[in-house]
Each structure stands twice: as C-alpha cells, then as structure tokens.
Amino acid sequence: MKLNDEEKDILAGKAGPVPRQALQHQIKVGEFFGAEDMVAVTQAHLMADTESLGEAGVRWLEGLAATVDGQRRVRIPTITDPRGTDFANADLLGQTSAMLDLERRAISAFEALGVAMTNTCINYQTIQAPTRNEHVAFGDTGVVIYSNSICGARSNFEGGPSALAAGLTGRTPRYGFHLPEMRRATLRIHVEFTPTSLNGWGALGGVIGRIAGNYWAVPVIEGIEGAPRSDQLKHFGASMASFGSIALFHLAGLTPEAGKLTDVAAPGLPSLRVTRADVDELQRSYHTDDQVDVVVFSAPQLSLFELSDLAGLCDGRRFAVPLLAVTSPQVKPDADRMGYTARIEAAGGKVLSGMCFYQSYAREISEAMGWKRLATNSAKLVNILGGYGYRPMLASMESCVDAAVSGKLART
Amino acid sequence: MNTRIFRARHAMGRTVRGPTLVAKDGFSARYDLDRINGIFCRPSHKLAGQSYVGKILVLDTAKGGVATAWMLHEMQSRGIVPLALVLNSVNPILAQGAALGDVPMLAGFDEDITAAIPNGAEVEVNPEMGVLTVVD
Numbered sequence: 001m002k003l004n005d006e007e008k009d010i011l012a013g014k015a016g017p018v019p020r021q022a023l024q025h026q027i028k029v030g031e032f033f034g035a036e037d038m039v040a041v042t043q044a045h046l047m048a049d050t051e052s053l054g055e056a057g058v059r060w061l062e063g064l065a066a067t068v069d070g071q072r073r074v075r076i077p078t079i080t081d082p083r084g085t086d087f088a089n090a091d092l093l094g095q096t097s098a099m100l101d102l103e104r105r106a107i108s109a110f111e112a113l114g115v116a117m118t119n120t121c122i123n124y125q126t127i128q129a130p131t132r133n134e135h136v137a138f139g140d141t142g143v144v145i146y147s148n149s150i151c152g153a154r155s156n157f158e159g160g161p162s163a164l165a166a167g168l169t170g171r172t173p174r175y176g177f178h179l180p181e182m183r184r185a186t187l188r189i190h191v192e193f194t195p196t197s198l199n200g201w202g203a204l205g206g207v208i209g210r211i212a213g214n215y216w217a218v219p220v221i222e223g224i225e226g227a228p229r230s231d232q233l234k235h236f237g238a239s240m241a242s243f244g245s246i247a248l249f250h251l252a253g254l255t256p257e258a259g260k261l262t263d264v265a266a267p268g269l270p271s272l273r274v275t276r277a278d279v280d281e282l283q284r285s286y287h288t289d290d291q292v293d294v295v296v297f298s299a300p301q302l303s304l305f306e307l308s309d310l311a312g313l314c315d316g317r318r319f320a321v322p323l324l325a326v327t328s329p330q331v332k333p334d335a336d337r338m339g340y341t342a343r344i345e346a347a348g349g350k351v352l353s354g355m356c357f358y359q360s361y362a363r364e365i366s367e368a369m370g371w372k373r374l375a376t377n378s379a380k381l382v383n384i385l386g387g388y389g390y391r392p393m394l395a396s397m398e399s400c401v402d403a404a405v406s407g408k409l410a411r412t
Numbered sequence: 413m414n415t416r417i418f419r420a421r422h423a424m425g426r427t428v429r430g431p432t433l434v435a436k437d438g439f440s441a442r443y444d445l446d447r448i449n450g451i452f453c454r455p456s457h458k459l460a461g462q463s464y465v466g467k468i469l470v471l472d473t474a475k476g477g478v479a480t481a482w483m484l485h486e487m488q489s490r491g492i493v494p495l496a497l498v499l500n501s502v503n504p505i506l507a508q509g510a511a512l513g514d515v516p517m518l519a520g521f522d523e524d525i526t527a528a529i530p531n532g533a534e535v536e537v538n539p540e541m542g543v544l545t546v547v548d
Binding site for chain 1: 475478480483489504
C-alpha cells in the first residue's frame with residue numbers, strides 16, 4: 001500500500017507501539033483487499049462485547065492500555081457498541097460475576113485508550129449521524145448499513161480490532177464502500193409490498209438480504225411507497241445486514257445517492273421481485289411454537305419512539321412471562337423522565353440499557369433462565385438466536401406484548 | 413502423487429496443511445458456531461453438528477455480524493479453531509478477524525471452490541503464493 005509521510009512515521013514507531021500495531025493490522029487487511037492507500041476517517045464505532053472478546057481479547061486490550069510509550073489514546077471520536085450486560089440488571093439475566101468482571105476489565109482498558117463508552121448500536125439516532133460522503137470506521141453492521149445507505153456516509157464493516165485501529169490512527173484502508181465505484185447497485189429489487197410494522201420492515205430486509213447474499217452486493221430497491229421512518233429503516237437495514245452481510249442499499253428516489261434509479265444502476269442489472277407472500281413466508285417460517293418463554297425487544301436498541309409505543313401497549317396489562325426492552329444509555333434517561341419505563345415495568349416488563357440481547361451471553365442466559373421460545377419484533381434477532389439454542393419467533397410489537405400476557409403467540 | 417492447484421485473488425497468513433470440511437454455505441463465528449465445543453451448531457447450517465477444529469474450512473461466503481473479528485482470536489487462544497479458512501468471497505470482518513486471530517485465509521477463485529474441493533481431502537493452503545493445493 002502507498003503510505004504518506006505520517007503513516008510511514010507511525011509504521012516506524014515514532015508515535016509509539018500502539019499506533020504502530022494498529023497500522024500494521026490495517027495494512028494487513030488493506031493489502032488483502034487490494035487497497036491502494038489509507039483514507040482519513042472522522043469517527044470510529046467499536047463493537048467489543050466481552051462474549052466476543054473473551055479472556056484473550058480482554059488481555060489483548062489490557063496490553064494496549066498498559067502501554068506507556070508514545071500515543072495510547074485514540075485520535076478521533078471513538079465510541080462503543082452495546083456492552084455484554086446492564087450491570088444494574090445482570091441478575092435478571094442470570095449473568096455470572098465472572099462475566100461482569102470481564103466487562104469491567106474491558107471497560108477500564110477502553111477508557112485508558114480514550115474510548116467513549118456510549119454503548120449504543122443506534123448512534124445514528126442518538127449520538128451523531130454521519131453526513132454524506134463522510135468517511136467513517138463503524139462497527140455494528142446495522143450502524144454501517146444505515147450510515148452508508150440512509151446518511152450516504154462511507155464505511156466498511158469494521159470489526160472491533162479494526163475500528164479501534166482506525167480510532168488510534170485516524171484512518172482506514174481505502175477499499176470497499178470507501179470507493180465510489182463499489183457503491184453502485186449490483187442488482188435491482190422491485191418490492192410489491194411496503195410494510196408498515198417494524199417486524200414487517202425487518203422481514204423485508206431479511207428477504208432482500210438473503211437474495212443479495214454477500215457483502216459486495218448492493219441492492220437498489222424500487223417500489224417503496226411513501227417515506228419510511230428512521231425506526232423502520234433501522235429494522236430494515238439491520239435485518240438485511242444480518243441475513244445477507246449487506247453493507248449498503250439504495251432506495252430509488254429516497255436515499256441520498258439514488259435520487260434517480262440511473263444514478264446508481266447501470267442498464268442490464270439482474271432484477272427480482274419481492275412480494276408480500278415472500279415477506280409473510282419468512283415470518284411464518286420462524287413461528288415454530290405457540291408457547292413463549294420470554295419476549296425481547298432489542299437488536300437494534302429501541303428508540304424513544306419505540307419505547308413510547310411499547311409503553312402504550314403495556315398500559316393496563318399484566319405479564320405472565322418476562323418481557324425485556326433494551327435501549328441505549330442515551331435514550332434510557334429520557335424514557336425514565338417521560339414515564340415510559342415506569343409504564344412498561346408496571347406491567348411486569350423490564351427496560352434494560354447499554355446492552356443488546358444477542359451480545360450479552362445469549363446462550364448462557366437461555367441456560368440460566370430456561371428461556372428457549374422467544375418472541376420478538378426484530379428480524380435481526382430471530383436470525384441470530386437460532387444459533388444460540390433458541391426457538392426465536394418473529395411477530396409484531398402488539399402480538400409480542402399479547403404473548404407476554406398470555407404466554408401464547410397468536411398465529412397471523 | 414496427484415495434485416490440483418487453485419489460485420486465490422486474496423490471501424493472508426501462514427502456510428498450513430490439513431483435512432477439509434466443505435459445504436456450500438456461509439460462515440459466521442457468532443451465528444453458526446458452538447465455540448466452546450468446536451462444532452457448527454446453527455440447525456440450518458449444512459455442517460450442523462460437525463467439528464471444525466483443526467479443519468481447513470471450505471465455504472461459500474462470510475455471513476452475519478462483526479463479532480467474528482474478535483472471535484477467531486479468542487478461539488485461537490483456546491486452540492478450538494479452524495486450521496484455515498477458504499471461501500468464494502469474504503467480507504472485511506472475516507479478513508480483520510483472520511488478521512488478529514492468525515488464521516490463514518484464501519478467498520476469491522475462478523470457480524466455485526466449494527464444488528471443486530472434496531470434503532475430507534488433504535489440502536495445503538499457501539497464502540504467500542495465493543494457492544490451495546489438493547494432495548490426494
């Protein structure tokens with residue numbers, strides 16, 4: 001890769017061992033993908049829950065954090081994805097003290113590196129959305145696909161080690177979605193059905209993700225009616241990224257790079273139709289039981305508006321099975337102030353903050369709490385939890401709340 | 413000795429030799445693996461129930477979230493890890509994870525590599541040369 005003078009100095013160790021190690025990692029990845037050079041980035045978003053890190057990852061971070069020579073702290077605003085727990089409510093999840101100790105060690109290491117512990121996967125709603133053409137190094141796939149597609153920013157999926165490296169060096173290898181030519185559509189999807197519910201948007205994203213199928217595919221979607229809301233596109237993108245590893249889509253006439261179809265799509269692209277039956281079939285395929293052990297709203301964390309809607313559905317109800325709603329540390333105080341938290345918890349639910357269900361030792365939670373049959377309105381969550389020993393079921397927020405009351409999920 | 417050689421466009425890591433585990437399916441450490449016991453555990457995965465430890469995994473494409481970027485490093489620390497990864501296409505997360513976790517990787521072939529390589533074959537992965545060699 002072509003390095004500028006500053007990068008050569010970092011590689012020579014003039015800024016110390018921590019940035020040098022970070023740049024070495026970035027060069028390894030950049031050369032793998034044929035990047036010609038580095039591009040400056042303005043923000044990094046770092047996914048690093050301790051279930052993923054493990055003891056080995058935390059030790060690795062502690063090694064960086066203990067470095068005394070040269071630059072140890074990040075150069076650009078570097079924020080975090082959800083943690084592996086909500087410390088105040090770890091008992092409710094059956095989490096052990098060993099899990100919490102590992103979390104505390106990771107947090108201490110990150111703080112020593114200058115990382116801001118925002119613990120959110122909806123930073124584009126709560127911290128600072130990137131702007132069009134802004135190069136960033138974002139972690140969580142839902143954050144990347146939203147930032148690329150809805151904001152028009154430029155990011156690859158940056159896993160924790162690479163996002164931290166970007167924070168430490170202020171740059172990232174220029175490949176993939178940092179390059180304009182890689183952002184053009186590779187297939188057209190004509191949607192014959194515009195969902196209204198969040199689970200419907202998530203299911204549609206899942207169907208398109210399965211069709212598109214790999215990271216380098218960029219679907220341009222036609223036929224969406226009206227202007228979708230941020231929460232709808234949040235579920236749509238997060239699910240597409242989860243089902244298909246997709247990092248960028250365009251909505252013809254709606255998203256910033258696709259004012260006109262021809263702005264992103266060359267003639268002759270493969271073209272497919274997605275119908276309401278496709279969306280319904282994806283949801284039905286997960287409805288494998290009528291009994292529910294737990295109801296979870298998470299993945300992505302809930303916005304203030306989602307919590308408001310949920311609070312409205314909880315009024316006057318009494319839950320027979322646990323209901324968890326997970327939000328960000330930025331939204332939680334507002335939900336408390338507005339009374340949403342109290343209304344959800346008066347029905348027997350619980351509002352958790354700063355974690356996300358699947359990033360919080362979901363397998364161990366299942367074993368400790370006896371939760372297998374899980375109802376949620378998140379298509380992303382059902383896609384992930386199958387591998388964690390759950391029988392996840394996808395339904396509307398209304399149906400999930402009803403299931404929390406009766407213990408049964410109605411067929412739709 | 414009969415050998416067949418496949419050239420990869422993307423390559424990283426050390427040269428290793430071992431048995432393959434092949435499927436036309438995706439790979440995500442978080443979604444697909446029981447990382448404690450070293451088996452594929454996602455019920456719908458074509459390799460569900462099979463051990464990946466010490467195997468050269470030959471799969472179609474990277475799937476899922478960003479956790480794999482950390483998880484290969486953690487799996488390597490316990491020795492419950494594939495010997496190498498060979499894929500038709502990868503995403504940045506898998507490359508980042510392989511870089512941190514020191515897992516050799518090849519990606520991008522002129523043919524469907526999951527159809528070309530027999531399951532259980534003895535192969536050598538040589539990232540420096542960017543080639544996979546089947547050694548019968």
